[in-house]
Amino acid sequence: MKPEYKIISDLIEKDAKVLDVGCNDGTLMEFLKTNKNANIRGIEISKEKVQICIAKGLTVIEGNAEFDLKQFPNDSFEYVVLGQTLQAFINPETVIKELLRVGNKAIVTIPNFGHWKVRLNLLFKGTMPITNSLPHDWYNTPNIHMCTIKDFVRFSKIINFKIFKSLALINENVSDINNSNLIFKNLFGELGIFLIEK
């Protein structure tokens, strides 16, 4: 289980109605079901992953989050979770707006492209960075819109959504991100976890 699942779970109240966008094999869904008694639904693009979720007894809709979120009415969920996939969408702005239309709040996690290893990788090797959380080559990566923790904070001002809580994951330890430590967290955070609102 990914270390951020516990952090995501801590951001969610008990019995909440949650949509996991890009729910993968349903690991987070199961975790939230067990730990938070969440009324949880998932949306997943891969047929194989959908099958795995069904086998776990999870309610999942096969679909593409970029186009299929529109089927949900406004405020259908208390929380919408988007785990490490924002960078894979053609239009991240539309996706964020859709998350916040469908849910009261959204939890978005991003692999931080500002991490020092990524920066050094590019600086010294001169090739597109390949790390544990970003294992693809430039030509076969699904991640077409990489961003840093700092970029995401800026993004919130540009497209106008509120960051309610921002956390950085460093060596499996979680810490708050604020204005005074942003430069530091943007260098050392492997993952940014944001609780956002309209």
Next chain:
Amino acid sequence: MNIKQNIKTLIVEKPLKLDCGQTINNFPLAYETYGSLNNEKDNAILVFHALTGDQFVTGINPVTKKDGWWSYAVGSGKSIDTDKYFVICANVIGGCMGSFGPSHENPKTKKIYGTDFPVITINDMVNAQINLLDFFGIKKLFSVIGGSMGGMQVLQFISNYPDKAKTAIPIACTSSHSAQNIAFNELGRQAIAADHNWSDGDYDSKNIVPDKGLAVARMAAHITYLSKKGLQEKFGRKLQKRDDLKFGFDADFQIESYLRYQGSVFVDRFDANSYLYITRAMDYFDLVKQFNGNLSDAFKNTKAKFFVISFTSDWLYPTQENKDIVIALNAVGANVGFVEIESDKGHDSFLLNVSDFLKALKNFLDKSYAEKHS
């Protein structure tokens, strides 16, 4: 006909007001069951059959002596596991396997109804079958399941009886019969009507059968159940028991021979008038219109857990039409899962050995059943 000895029948005494305005009562509803009902009576699944199906879901059909139409999915240890669940299936009214239909005798004229039989709808079919719940003493079904026209019955059932099923699985279906599908059904009906033997539906009294017309109807429909890719791979341009073309109109190609065979075996087991009535019921099906353009309203009172399934190569009830059902369910916050199964077997995929489909169906049912028993 001693085949009727193999048919279980419930006589529905309660009057049923049909959509056409007529009321019927004391009518026969033929059904079959598989597995056994548990003490809590909460393991029952009502399966709805498609256009040319019948109540003999699995095992050997005692009338046709062939495998039941859903033998791949229903049986001991299968997706719809008869070791676990009590499976009920009824022949739809308007059908020809024992339920009240156009081949039954009209008590007033002492002749078969033929086209004097009232036009029935999917709604009427479902309202007739609800009587089976009382008959078996079942308060709530564990699931309602059906593909194609069976899926339409699932949707109508939930709409009419929102608290009578825990789960609902509409497969390869639609909430509103499309113009293309009405067109294909009309082609079939016109093929029957063009057969001189049909005699405006009165063939029984003349002891003849419009078998040519019915066979053509079946052949045309059969094409729509397959996919171009599936046909090409199975038949291509392969010749039928000959080395070269014969420069005539015999069945040179295997696909021709296959379709002719499908047509010929169909007429032995199906009644032409029933074909007219059931295709008409499908054409009239428009759950969207029943709820004044808002399909979601059909599901707003149900707590049933839905699982909608479509197939990639199904061009008769394409994925989008199945997705429209999912969208309508989401709009009312219903509990709905959806998967599109990869298959090149066309609309018929739900009847065939498509492992991803059978696996998904089994997992959904077994997990849902375990949930309520944990």
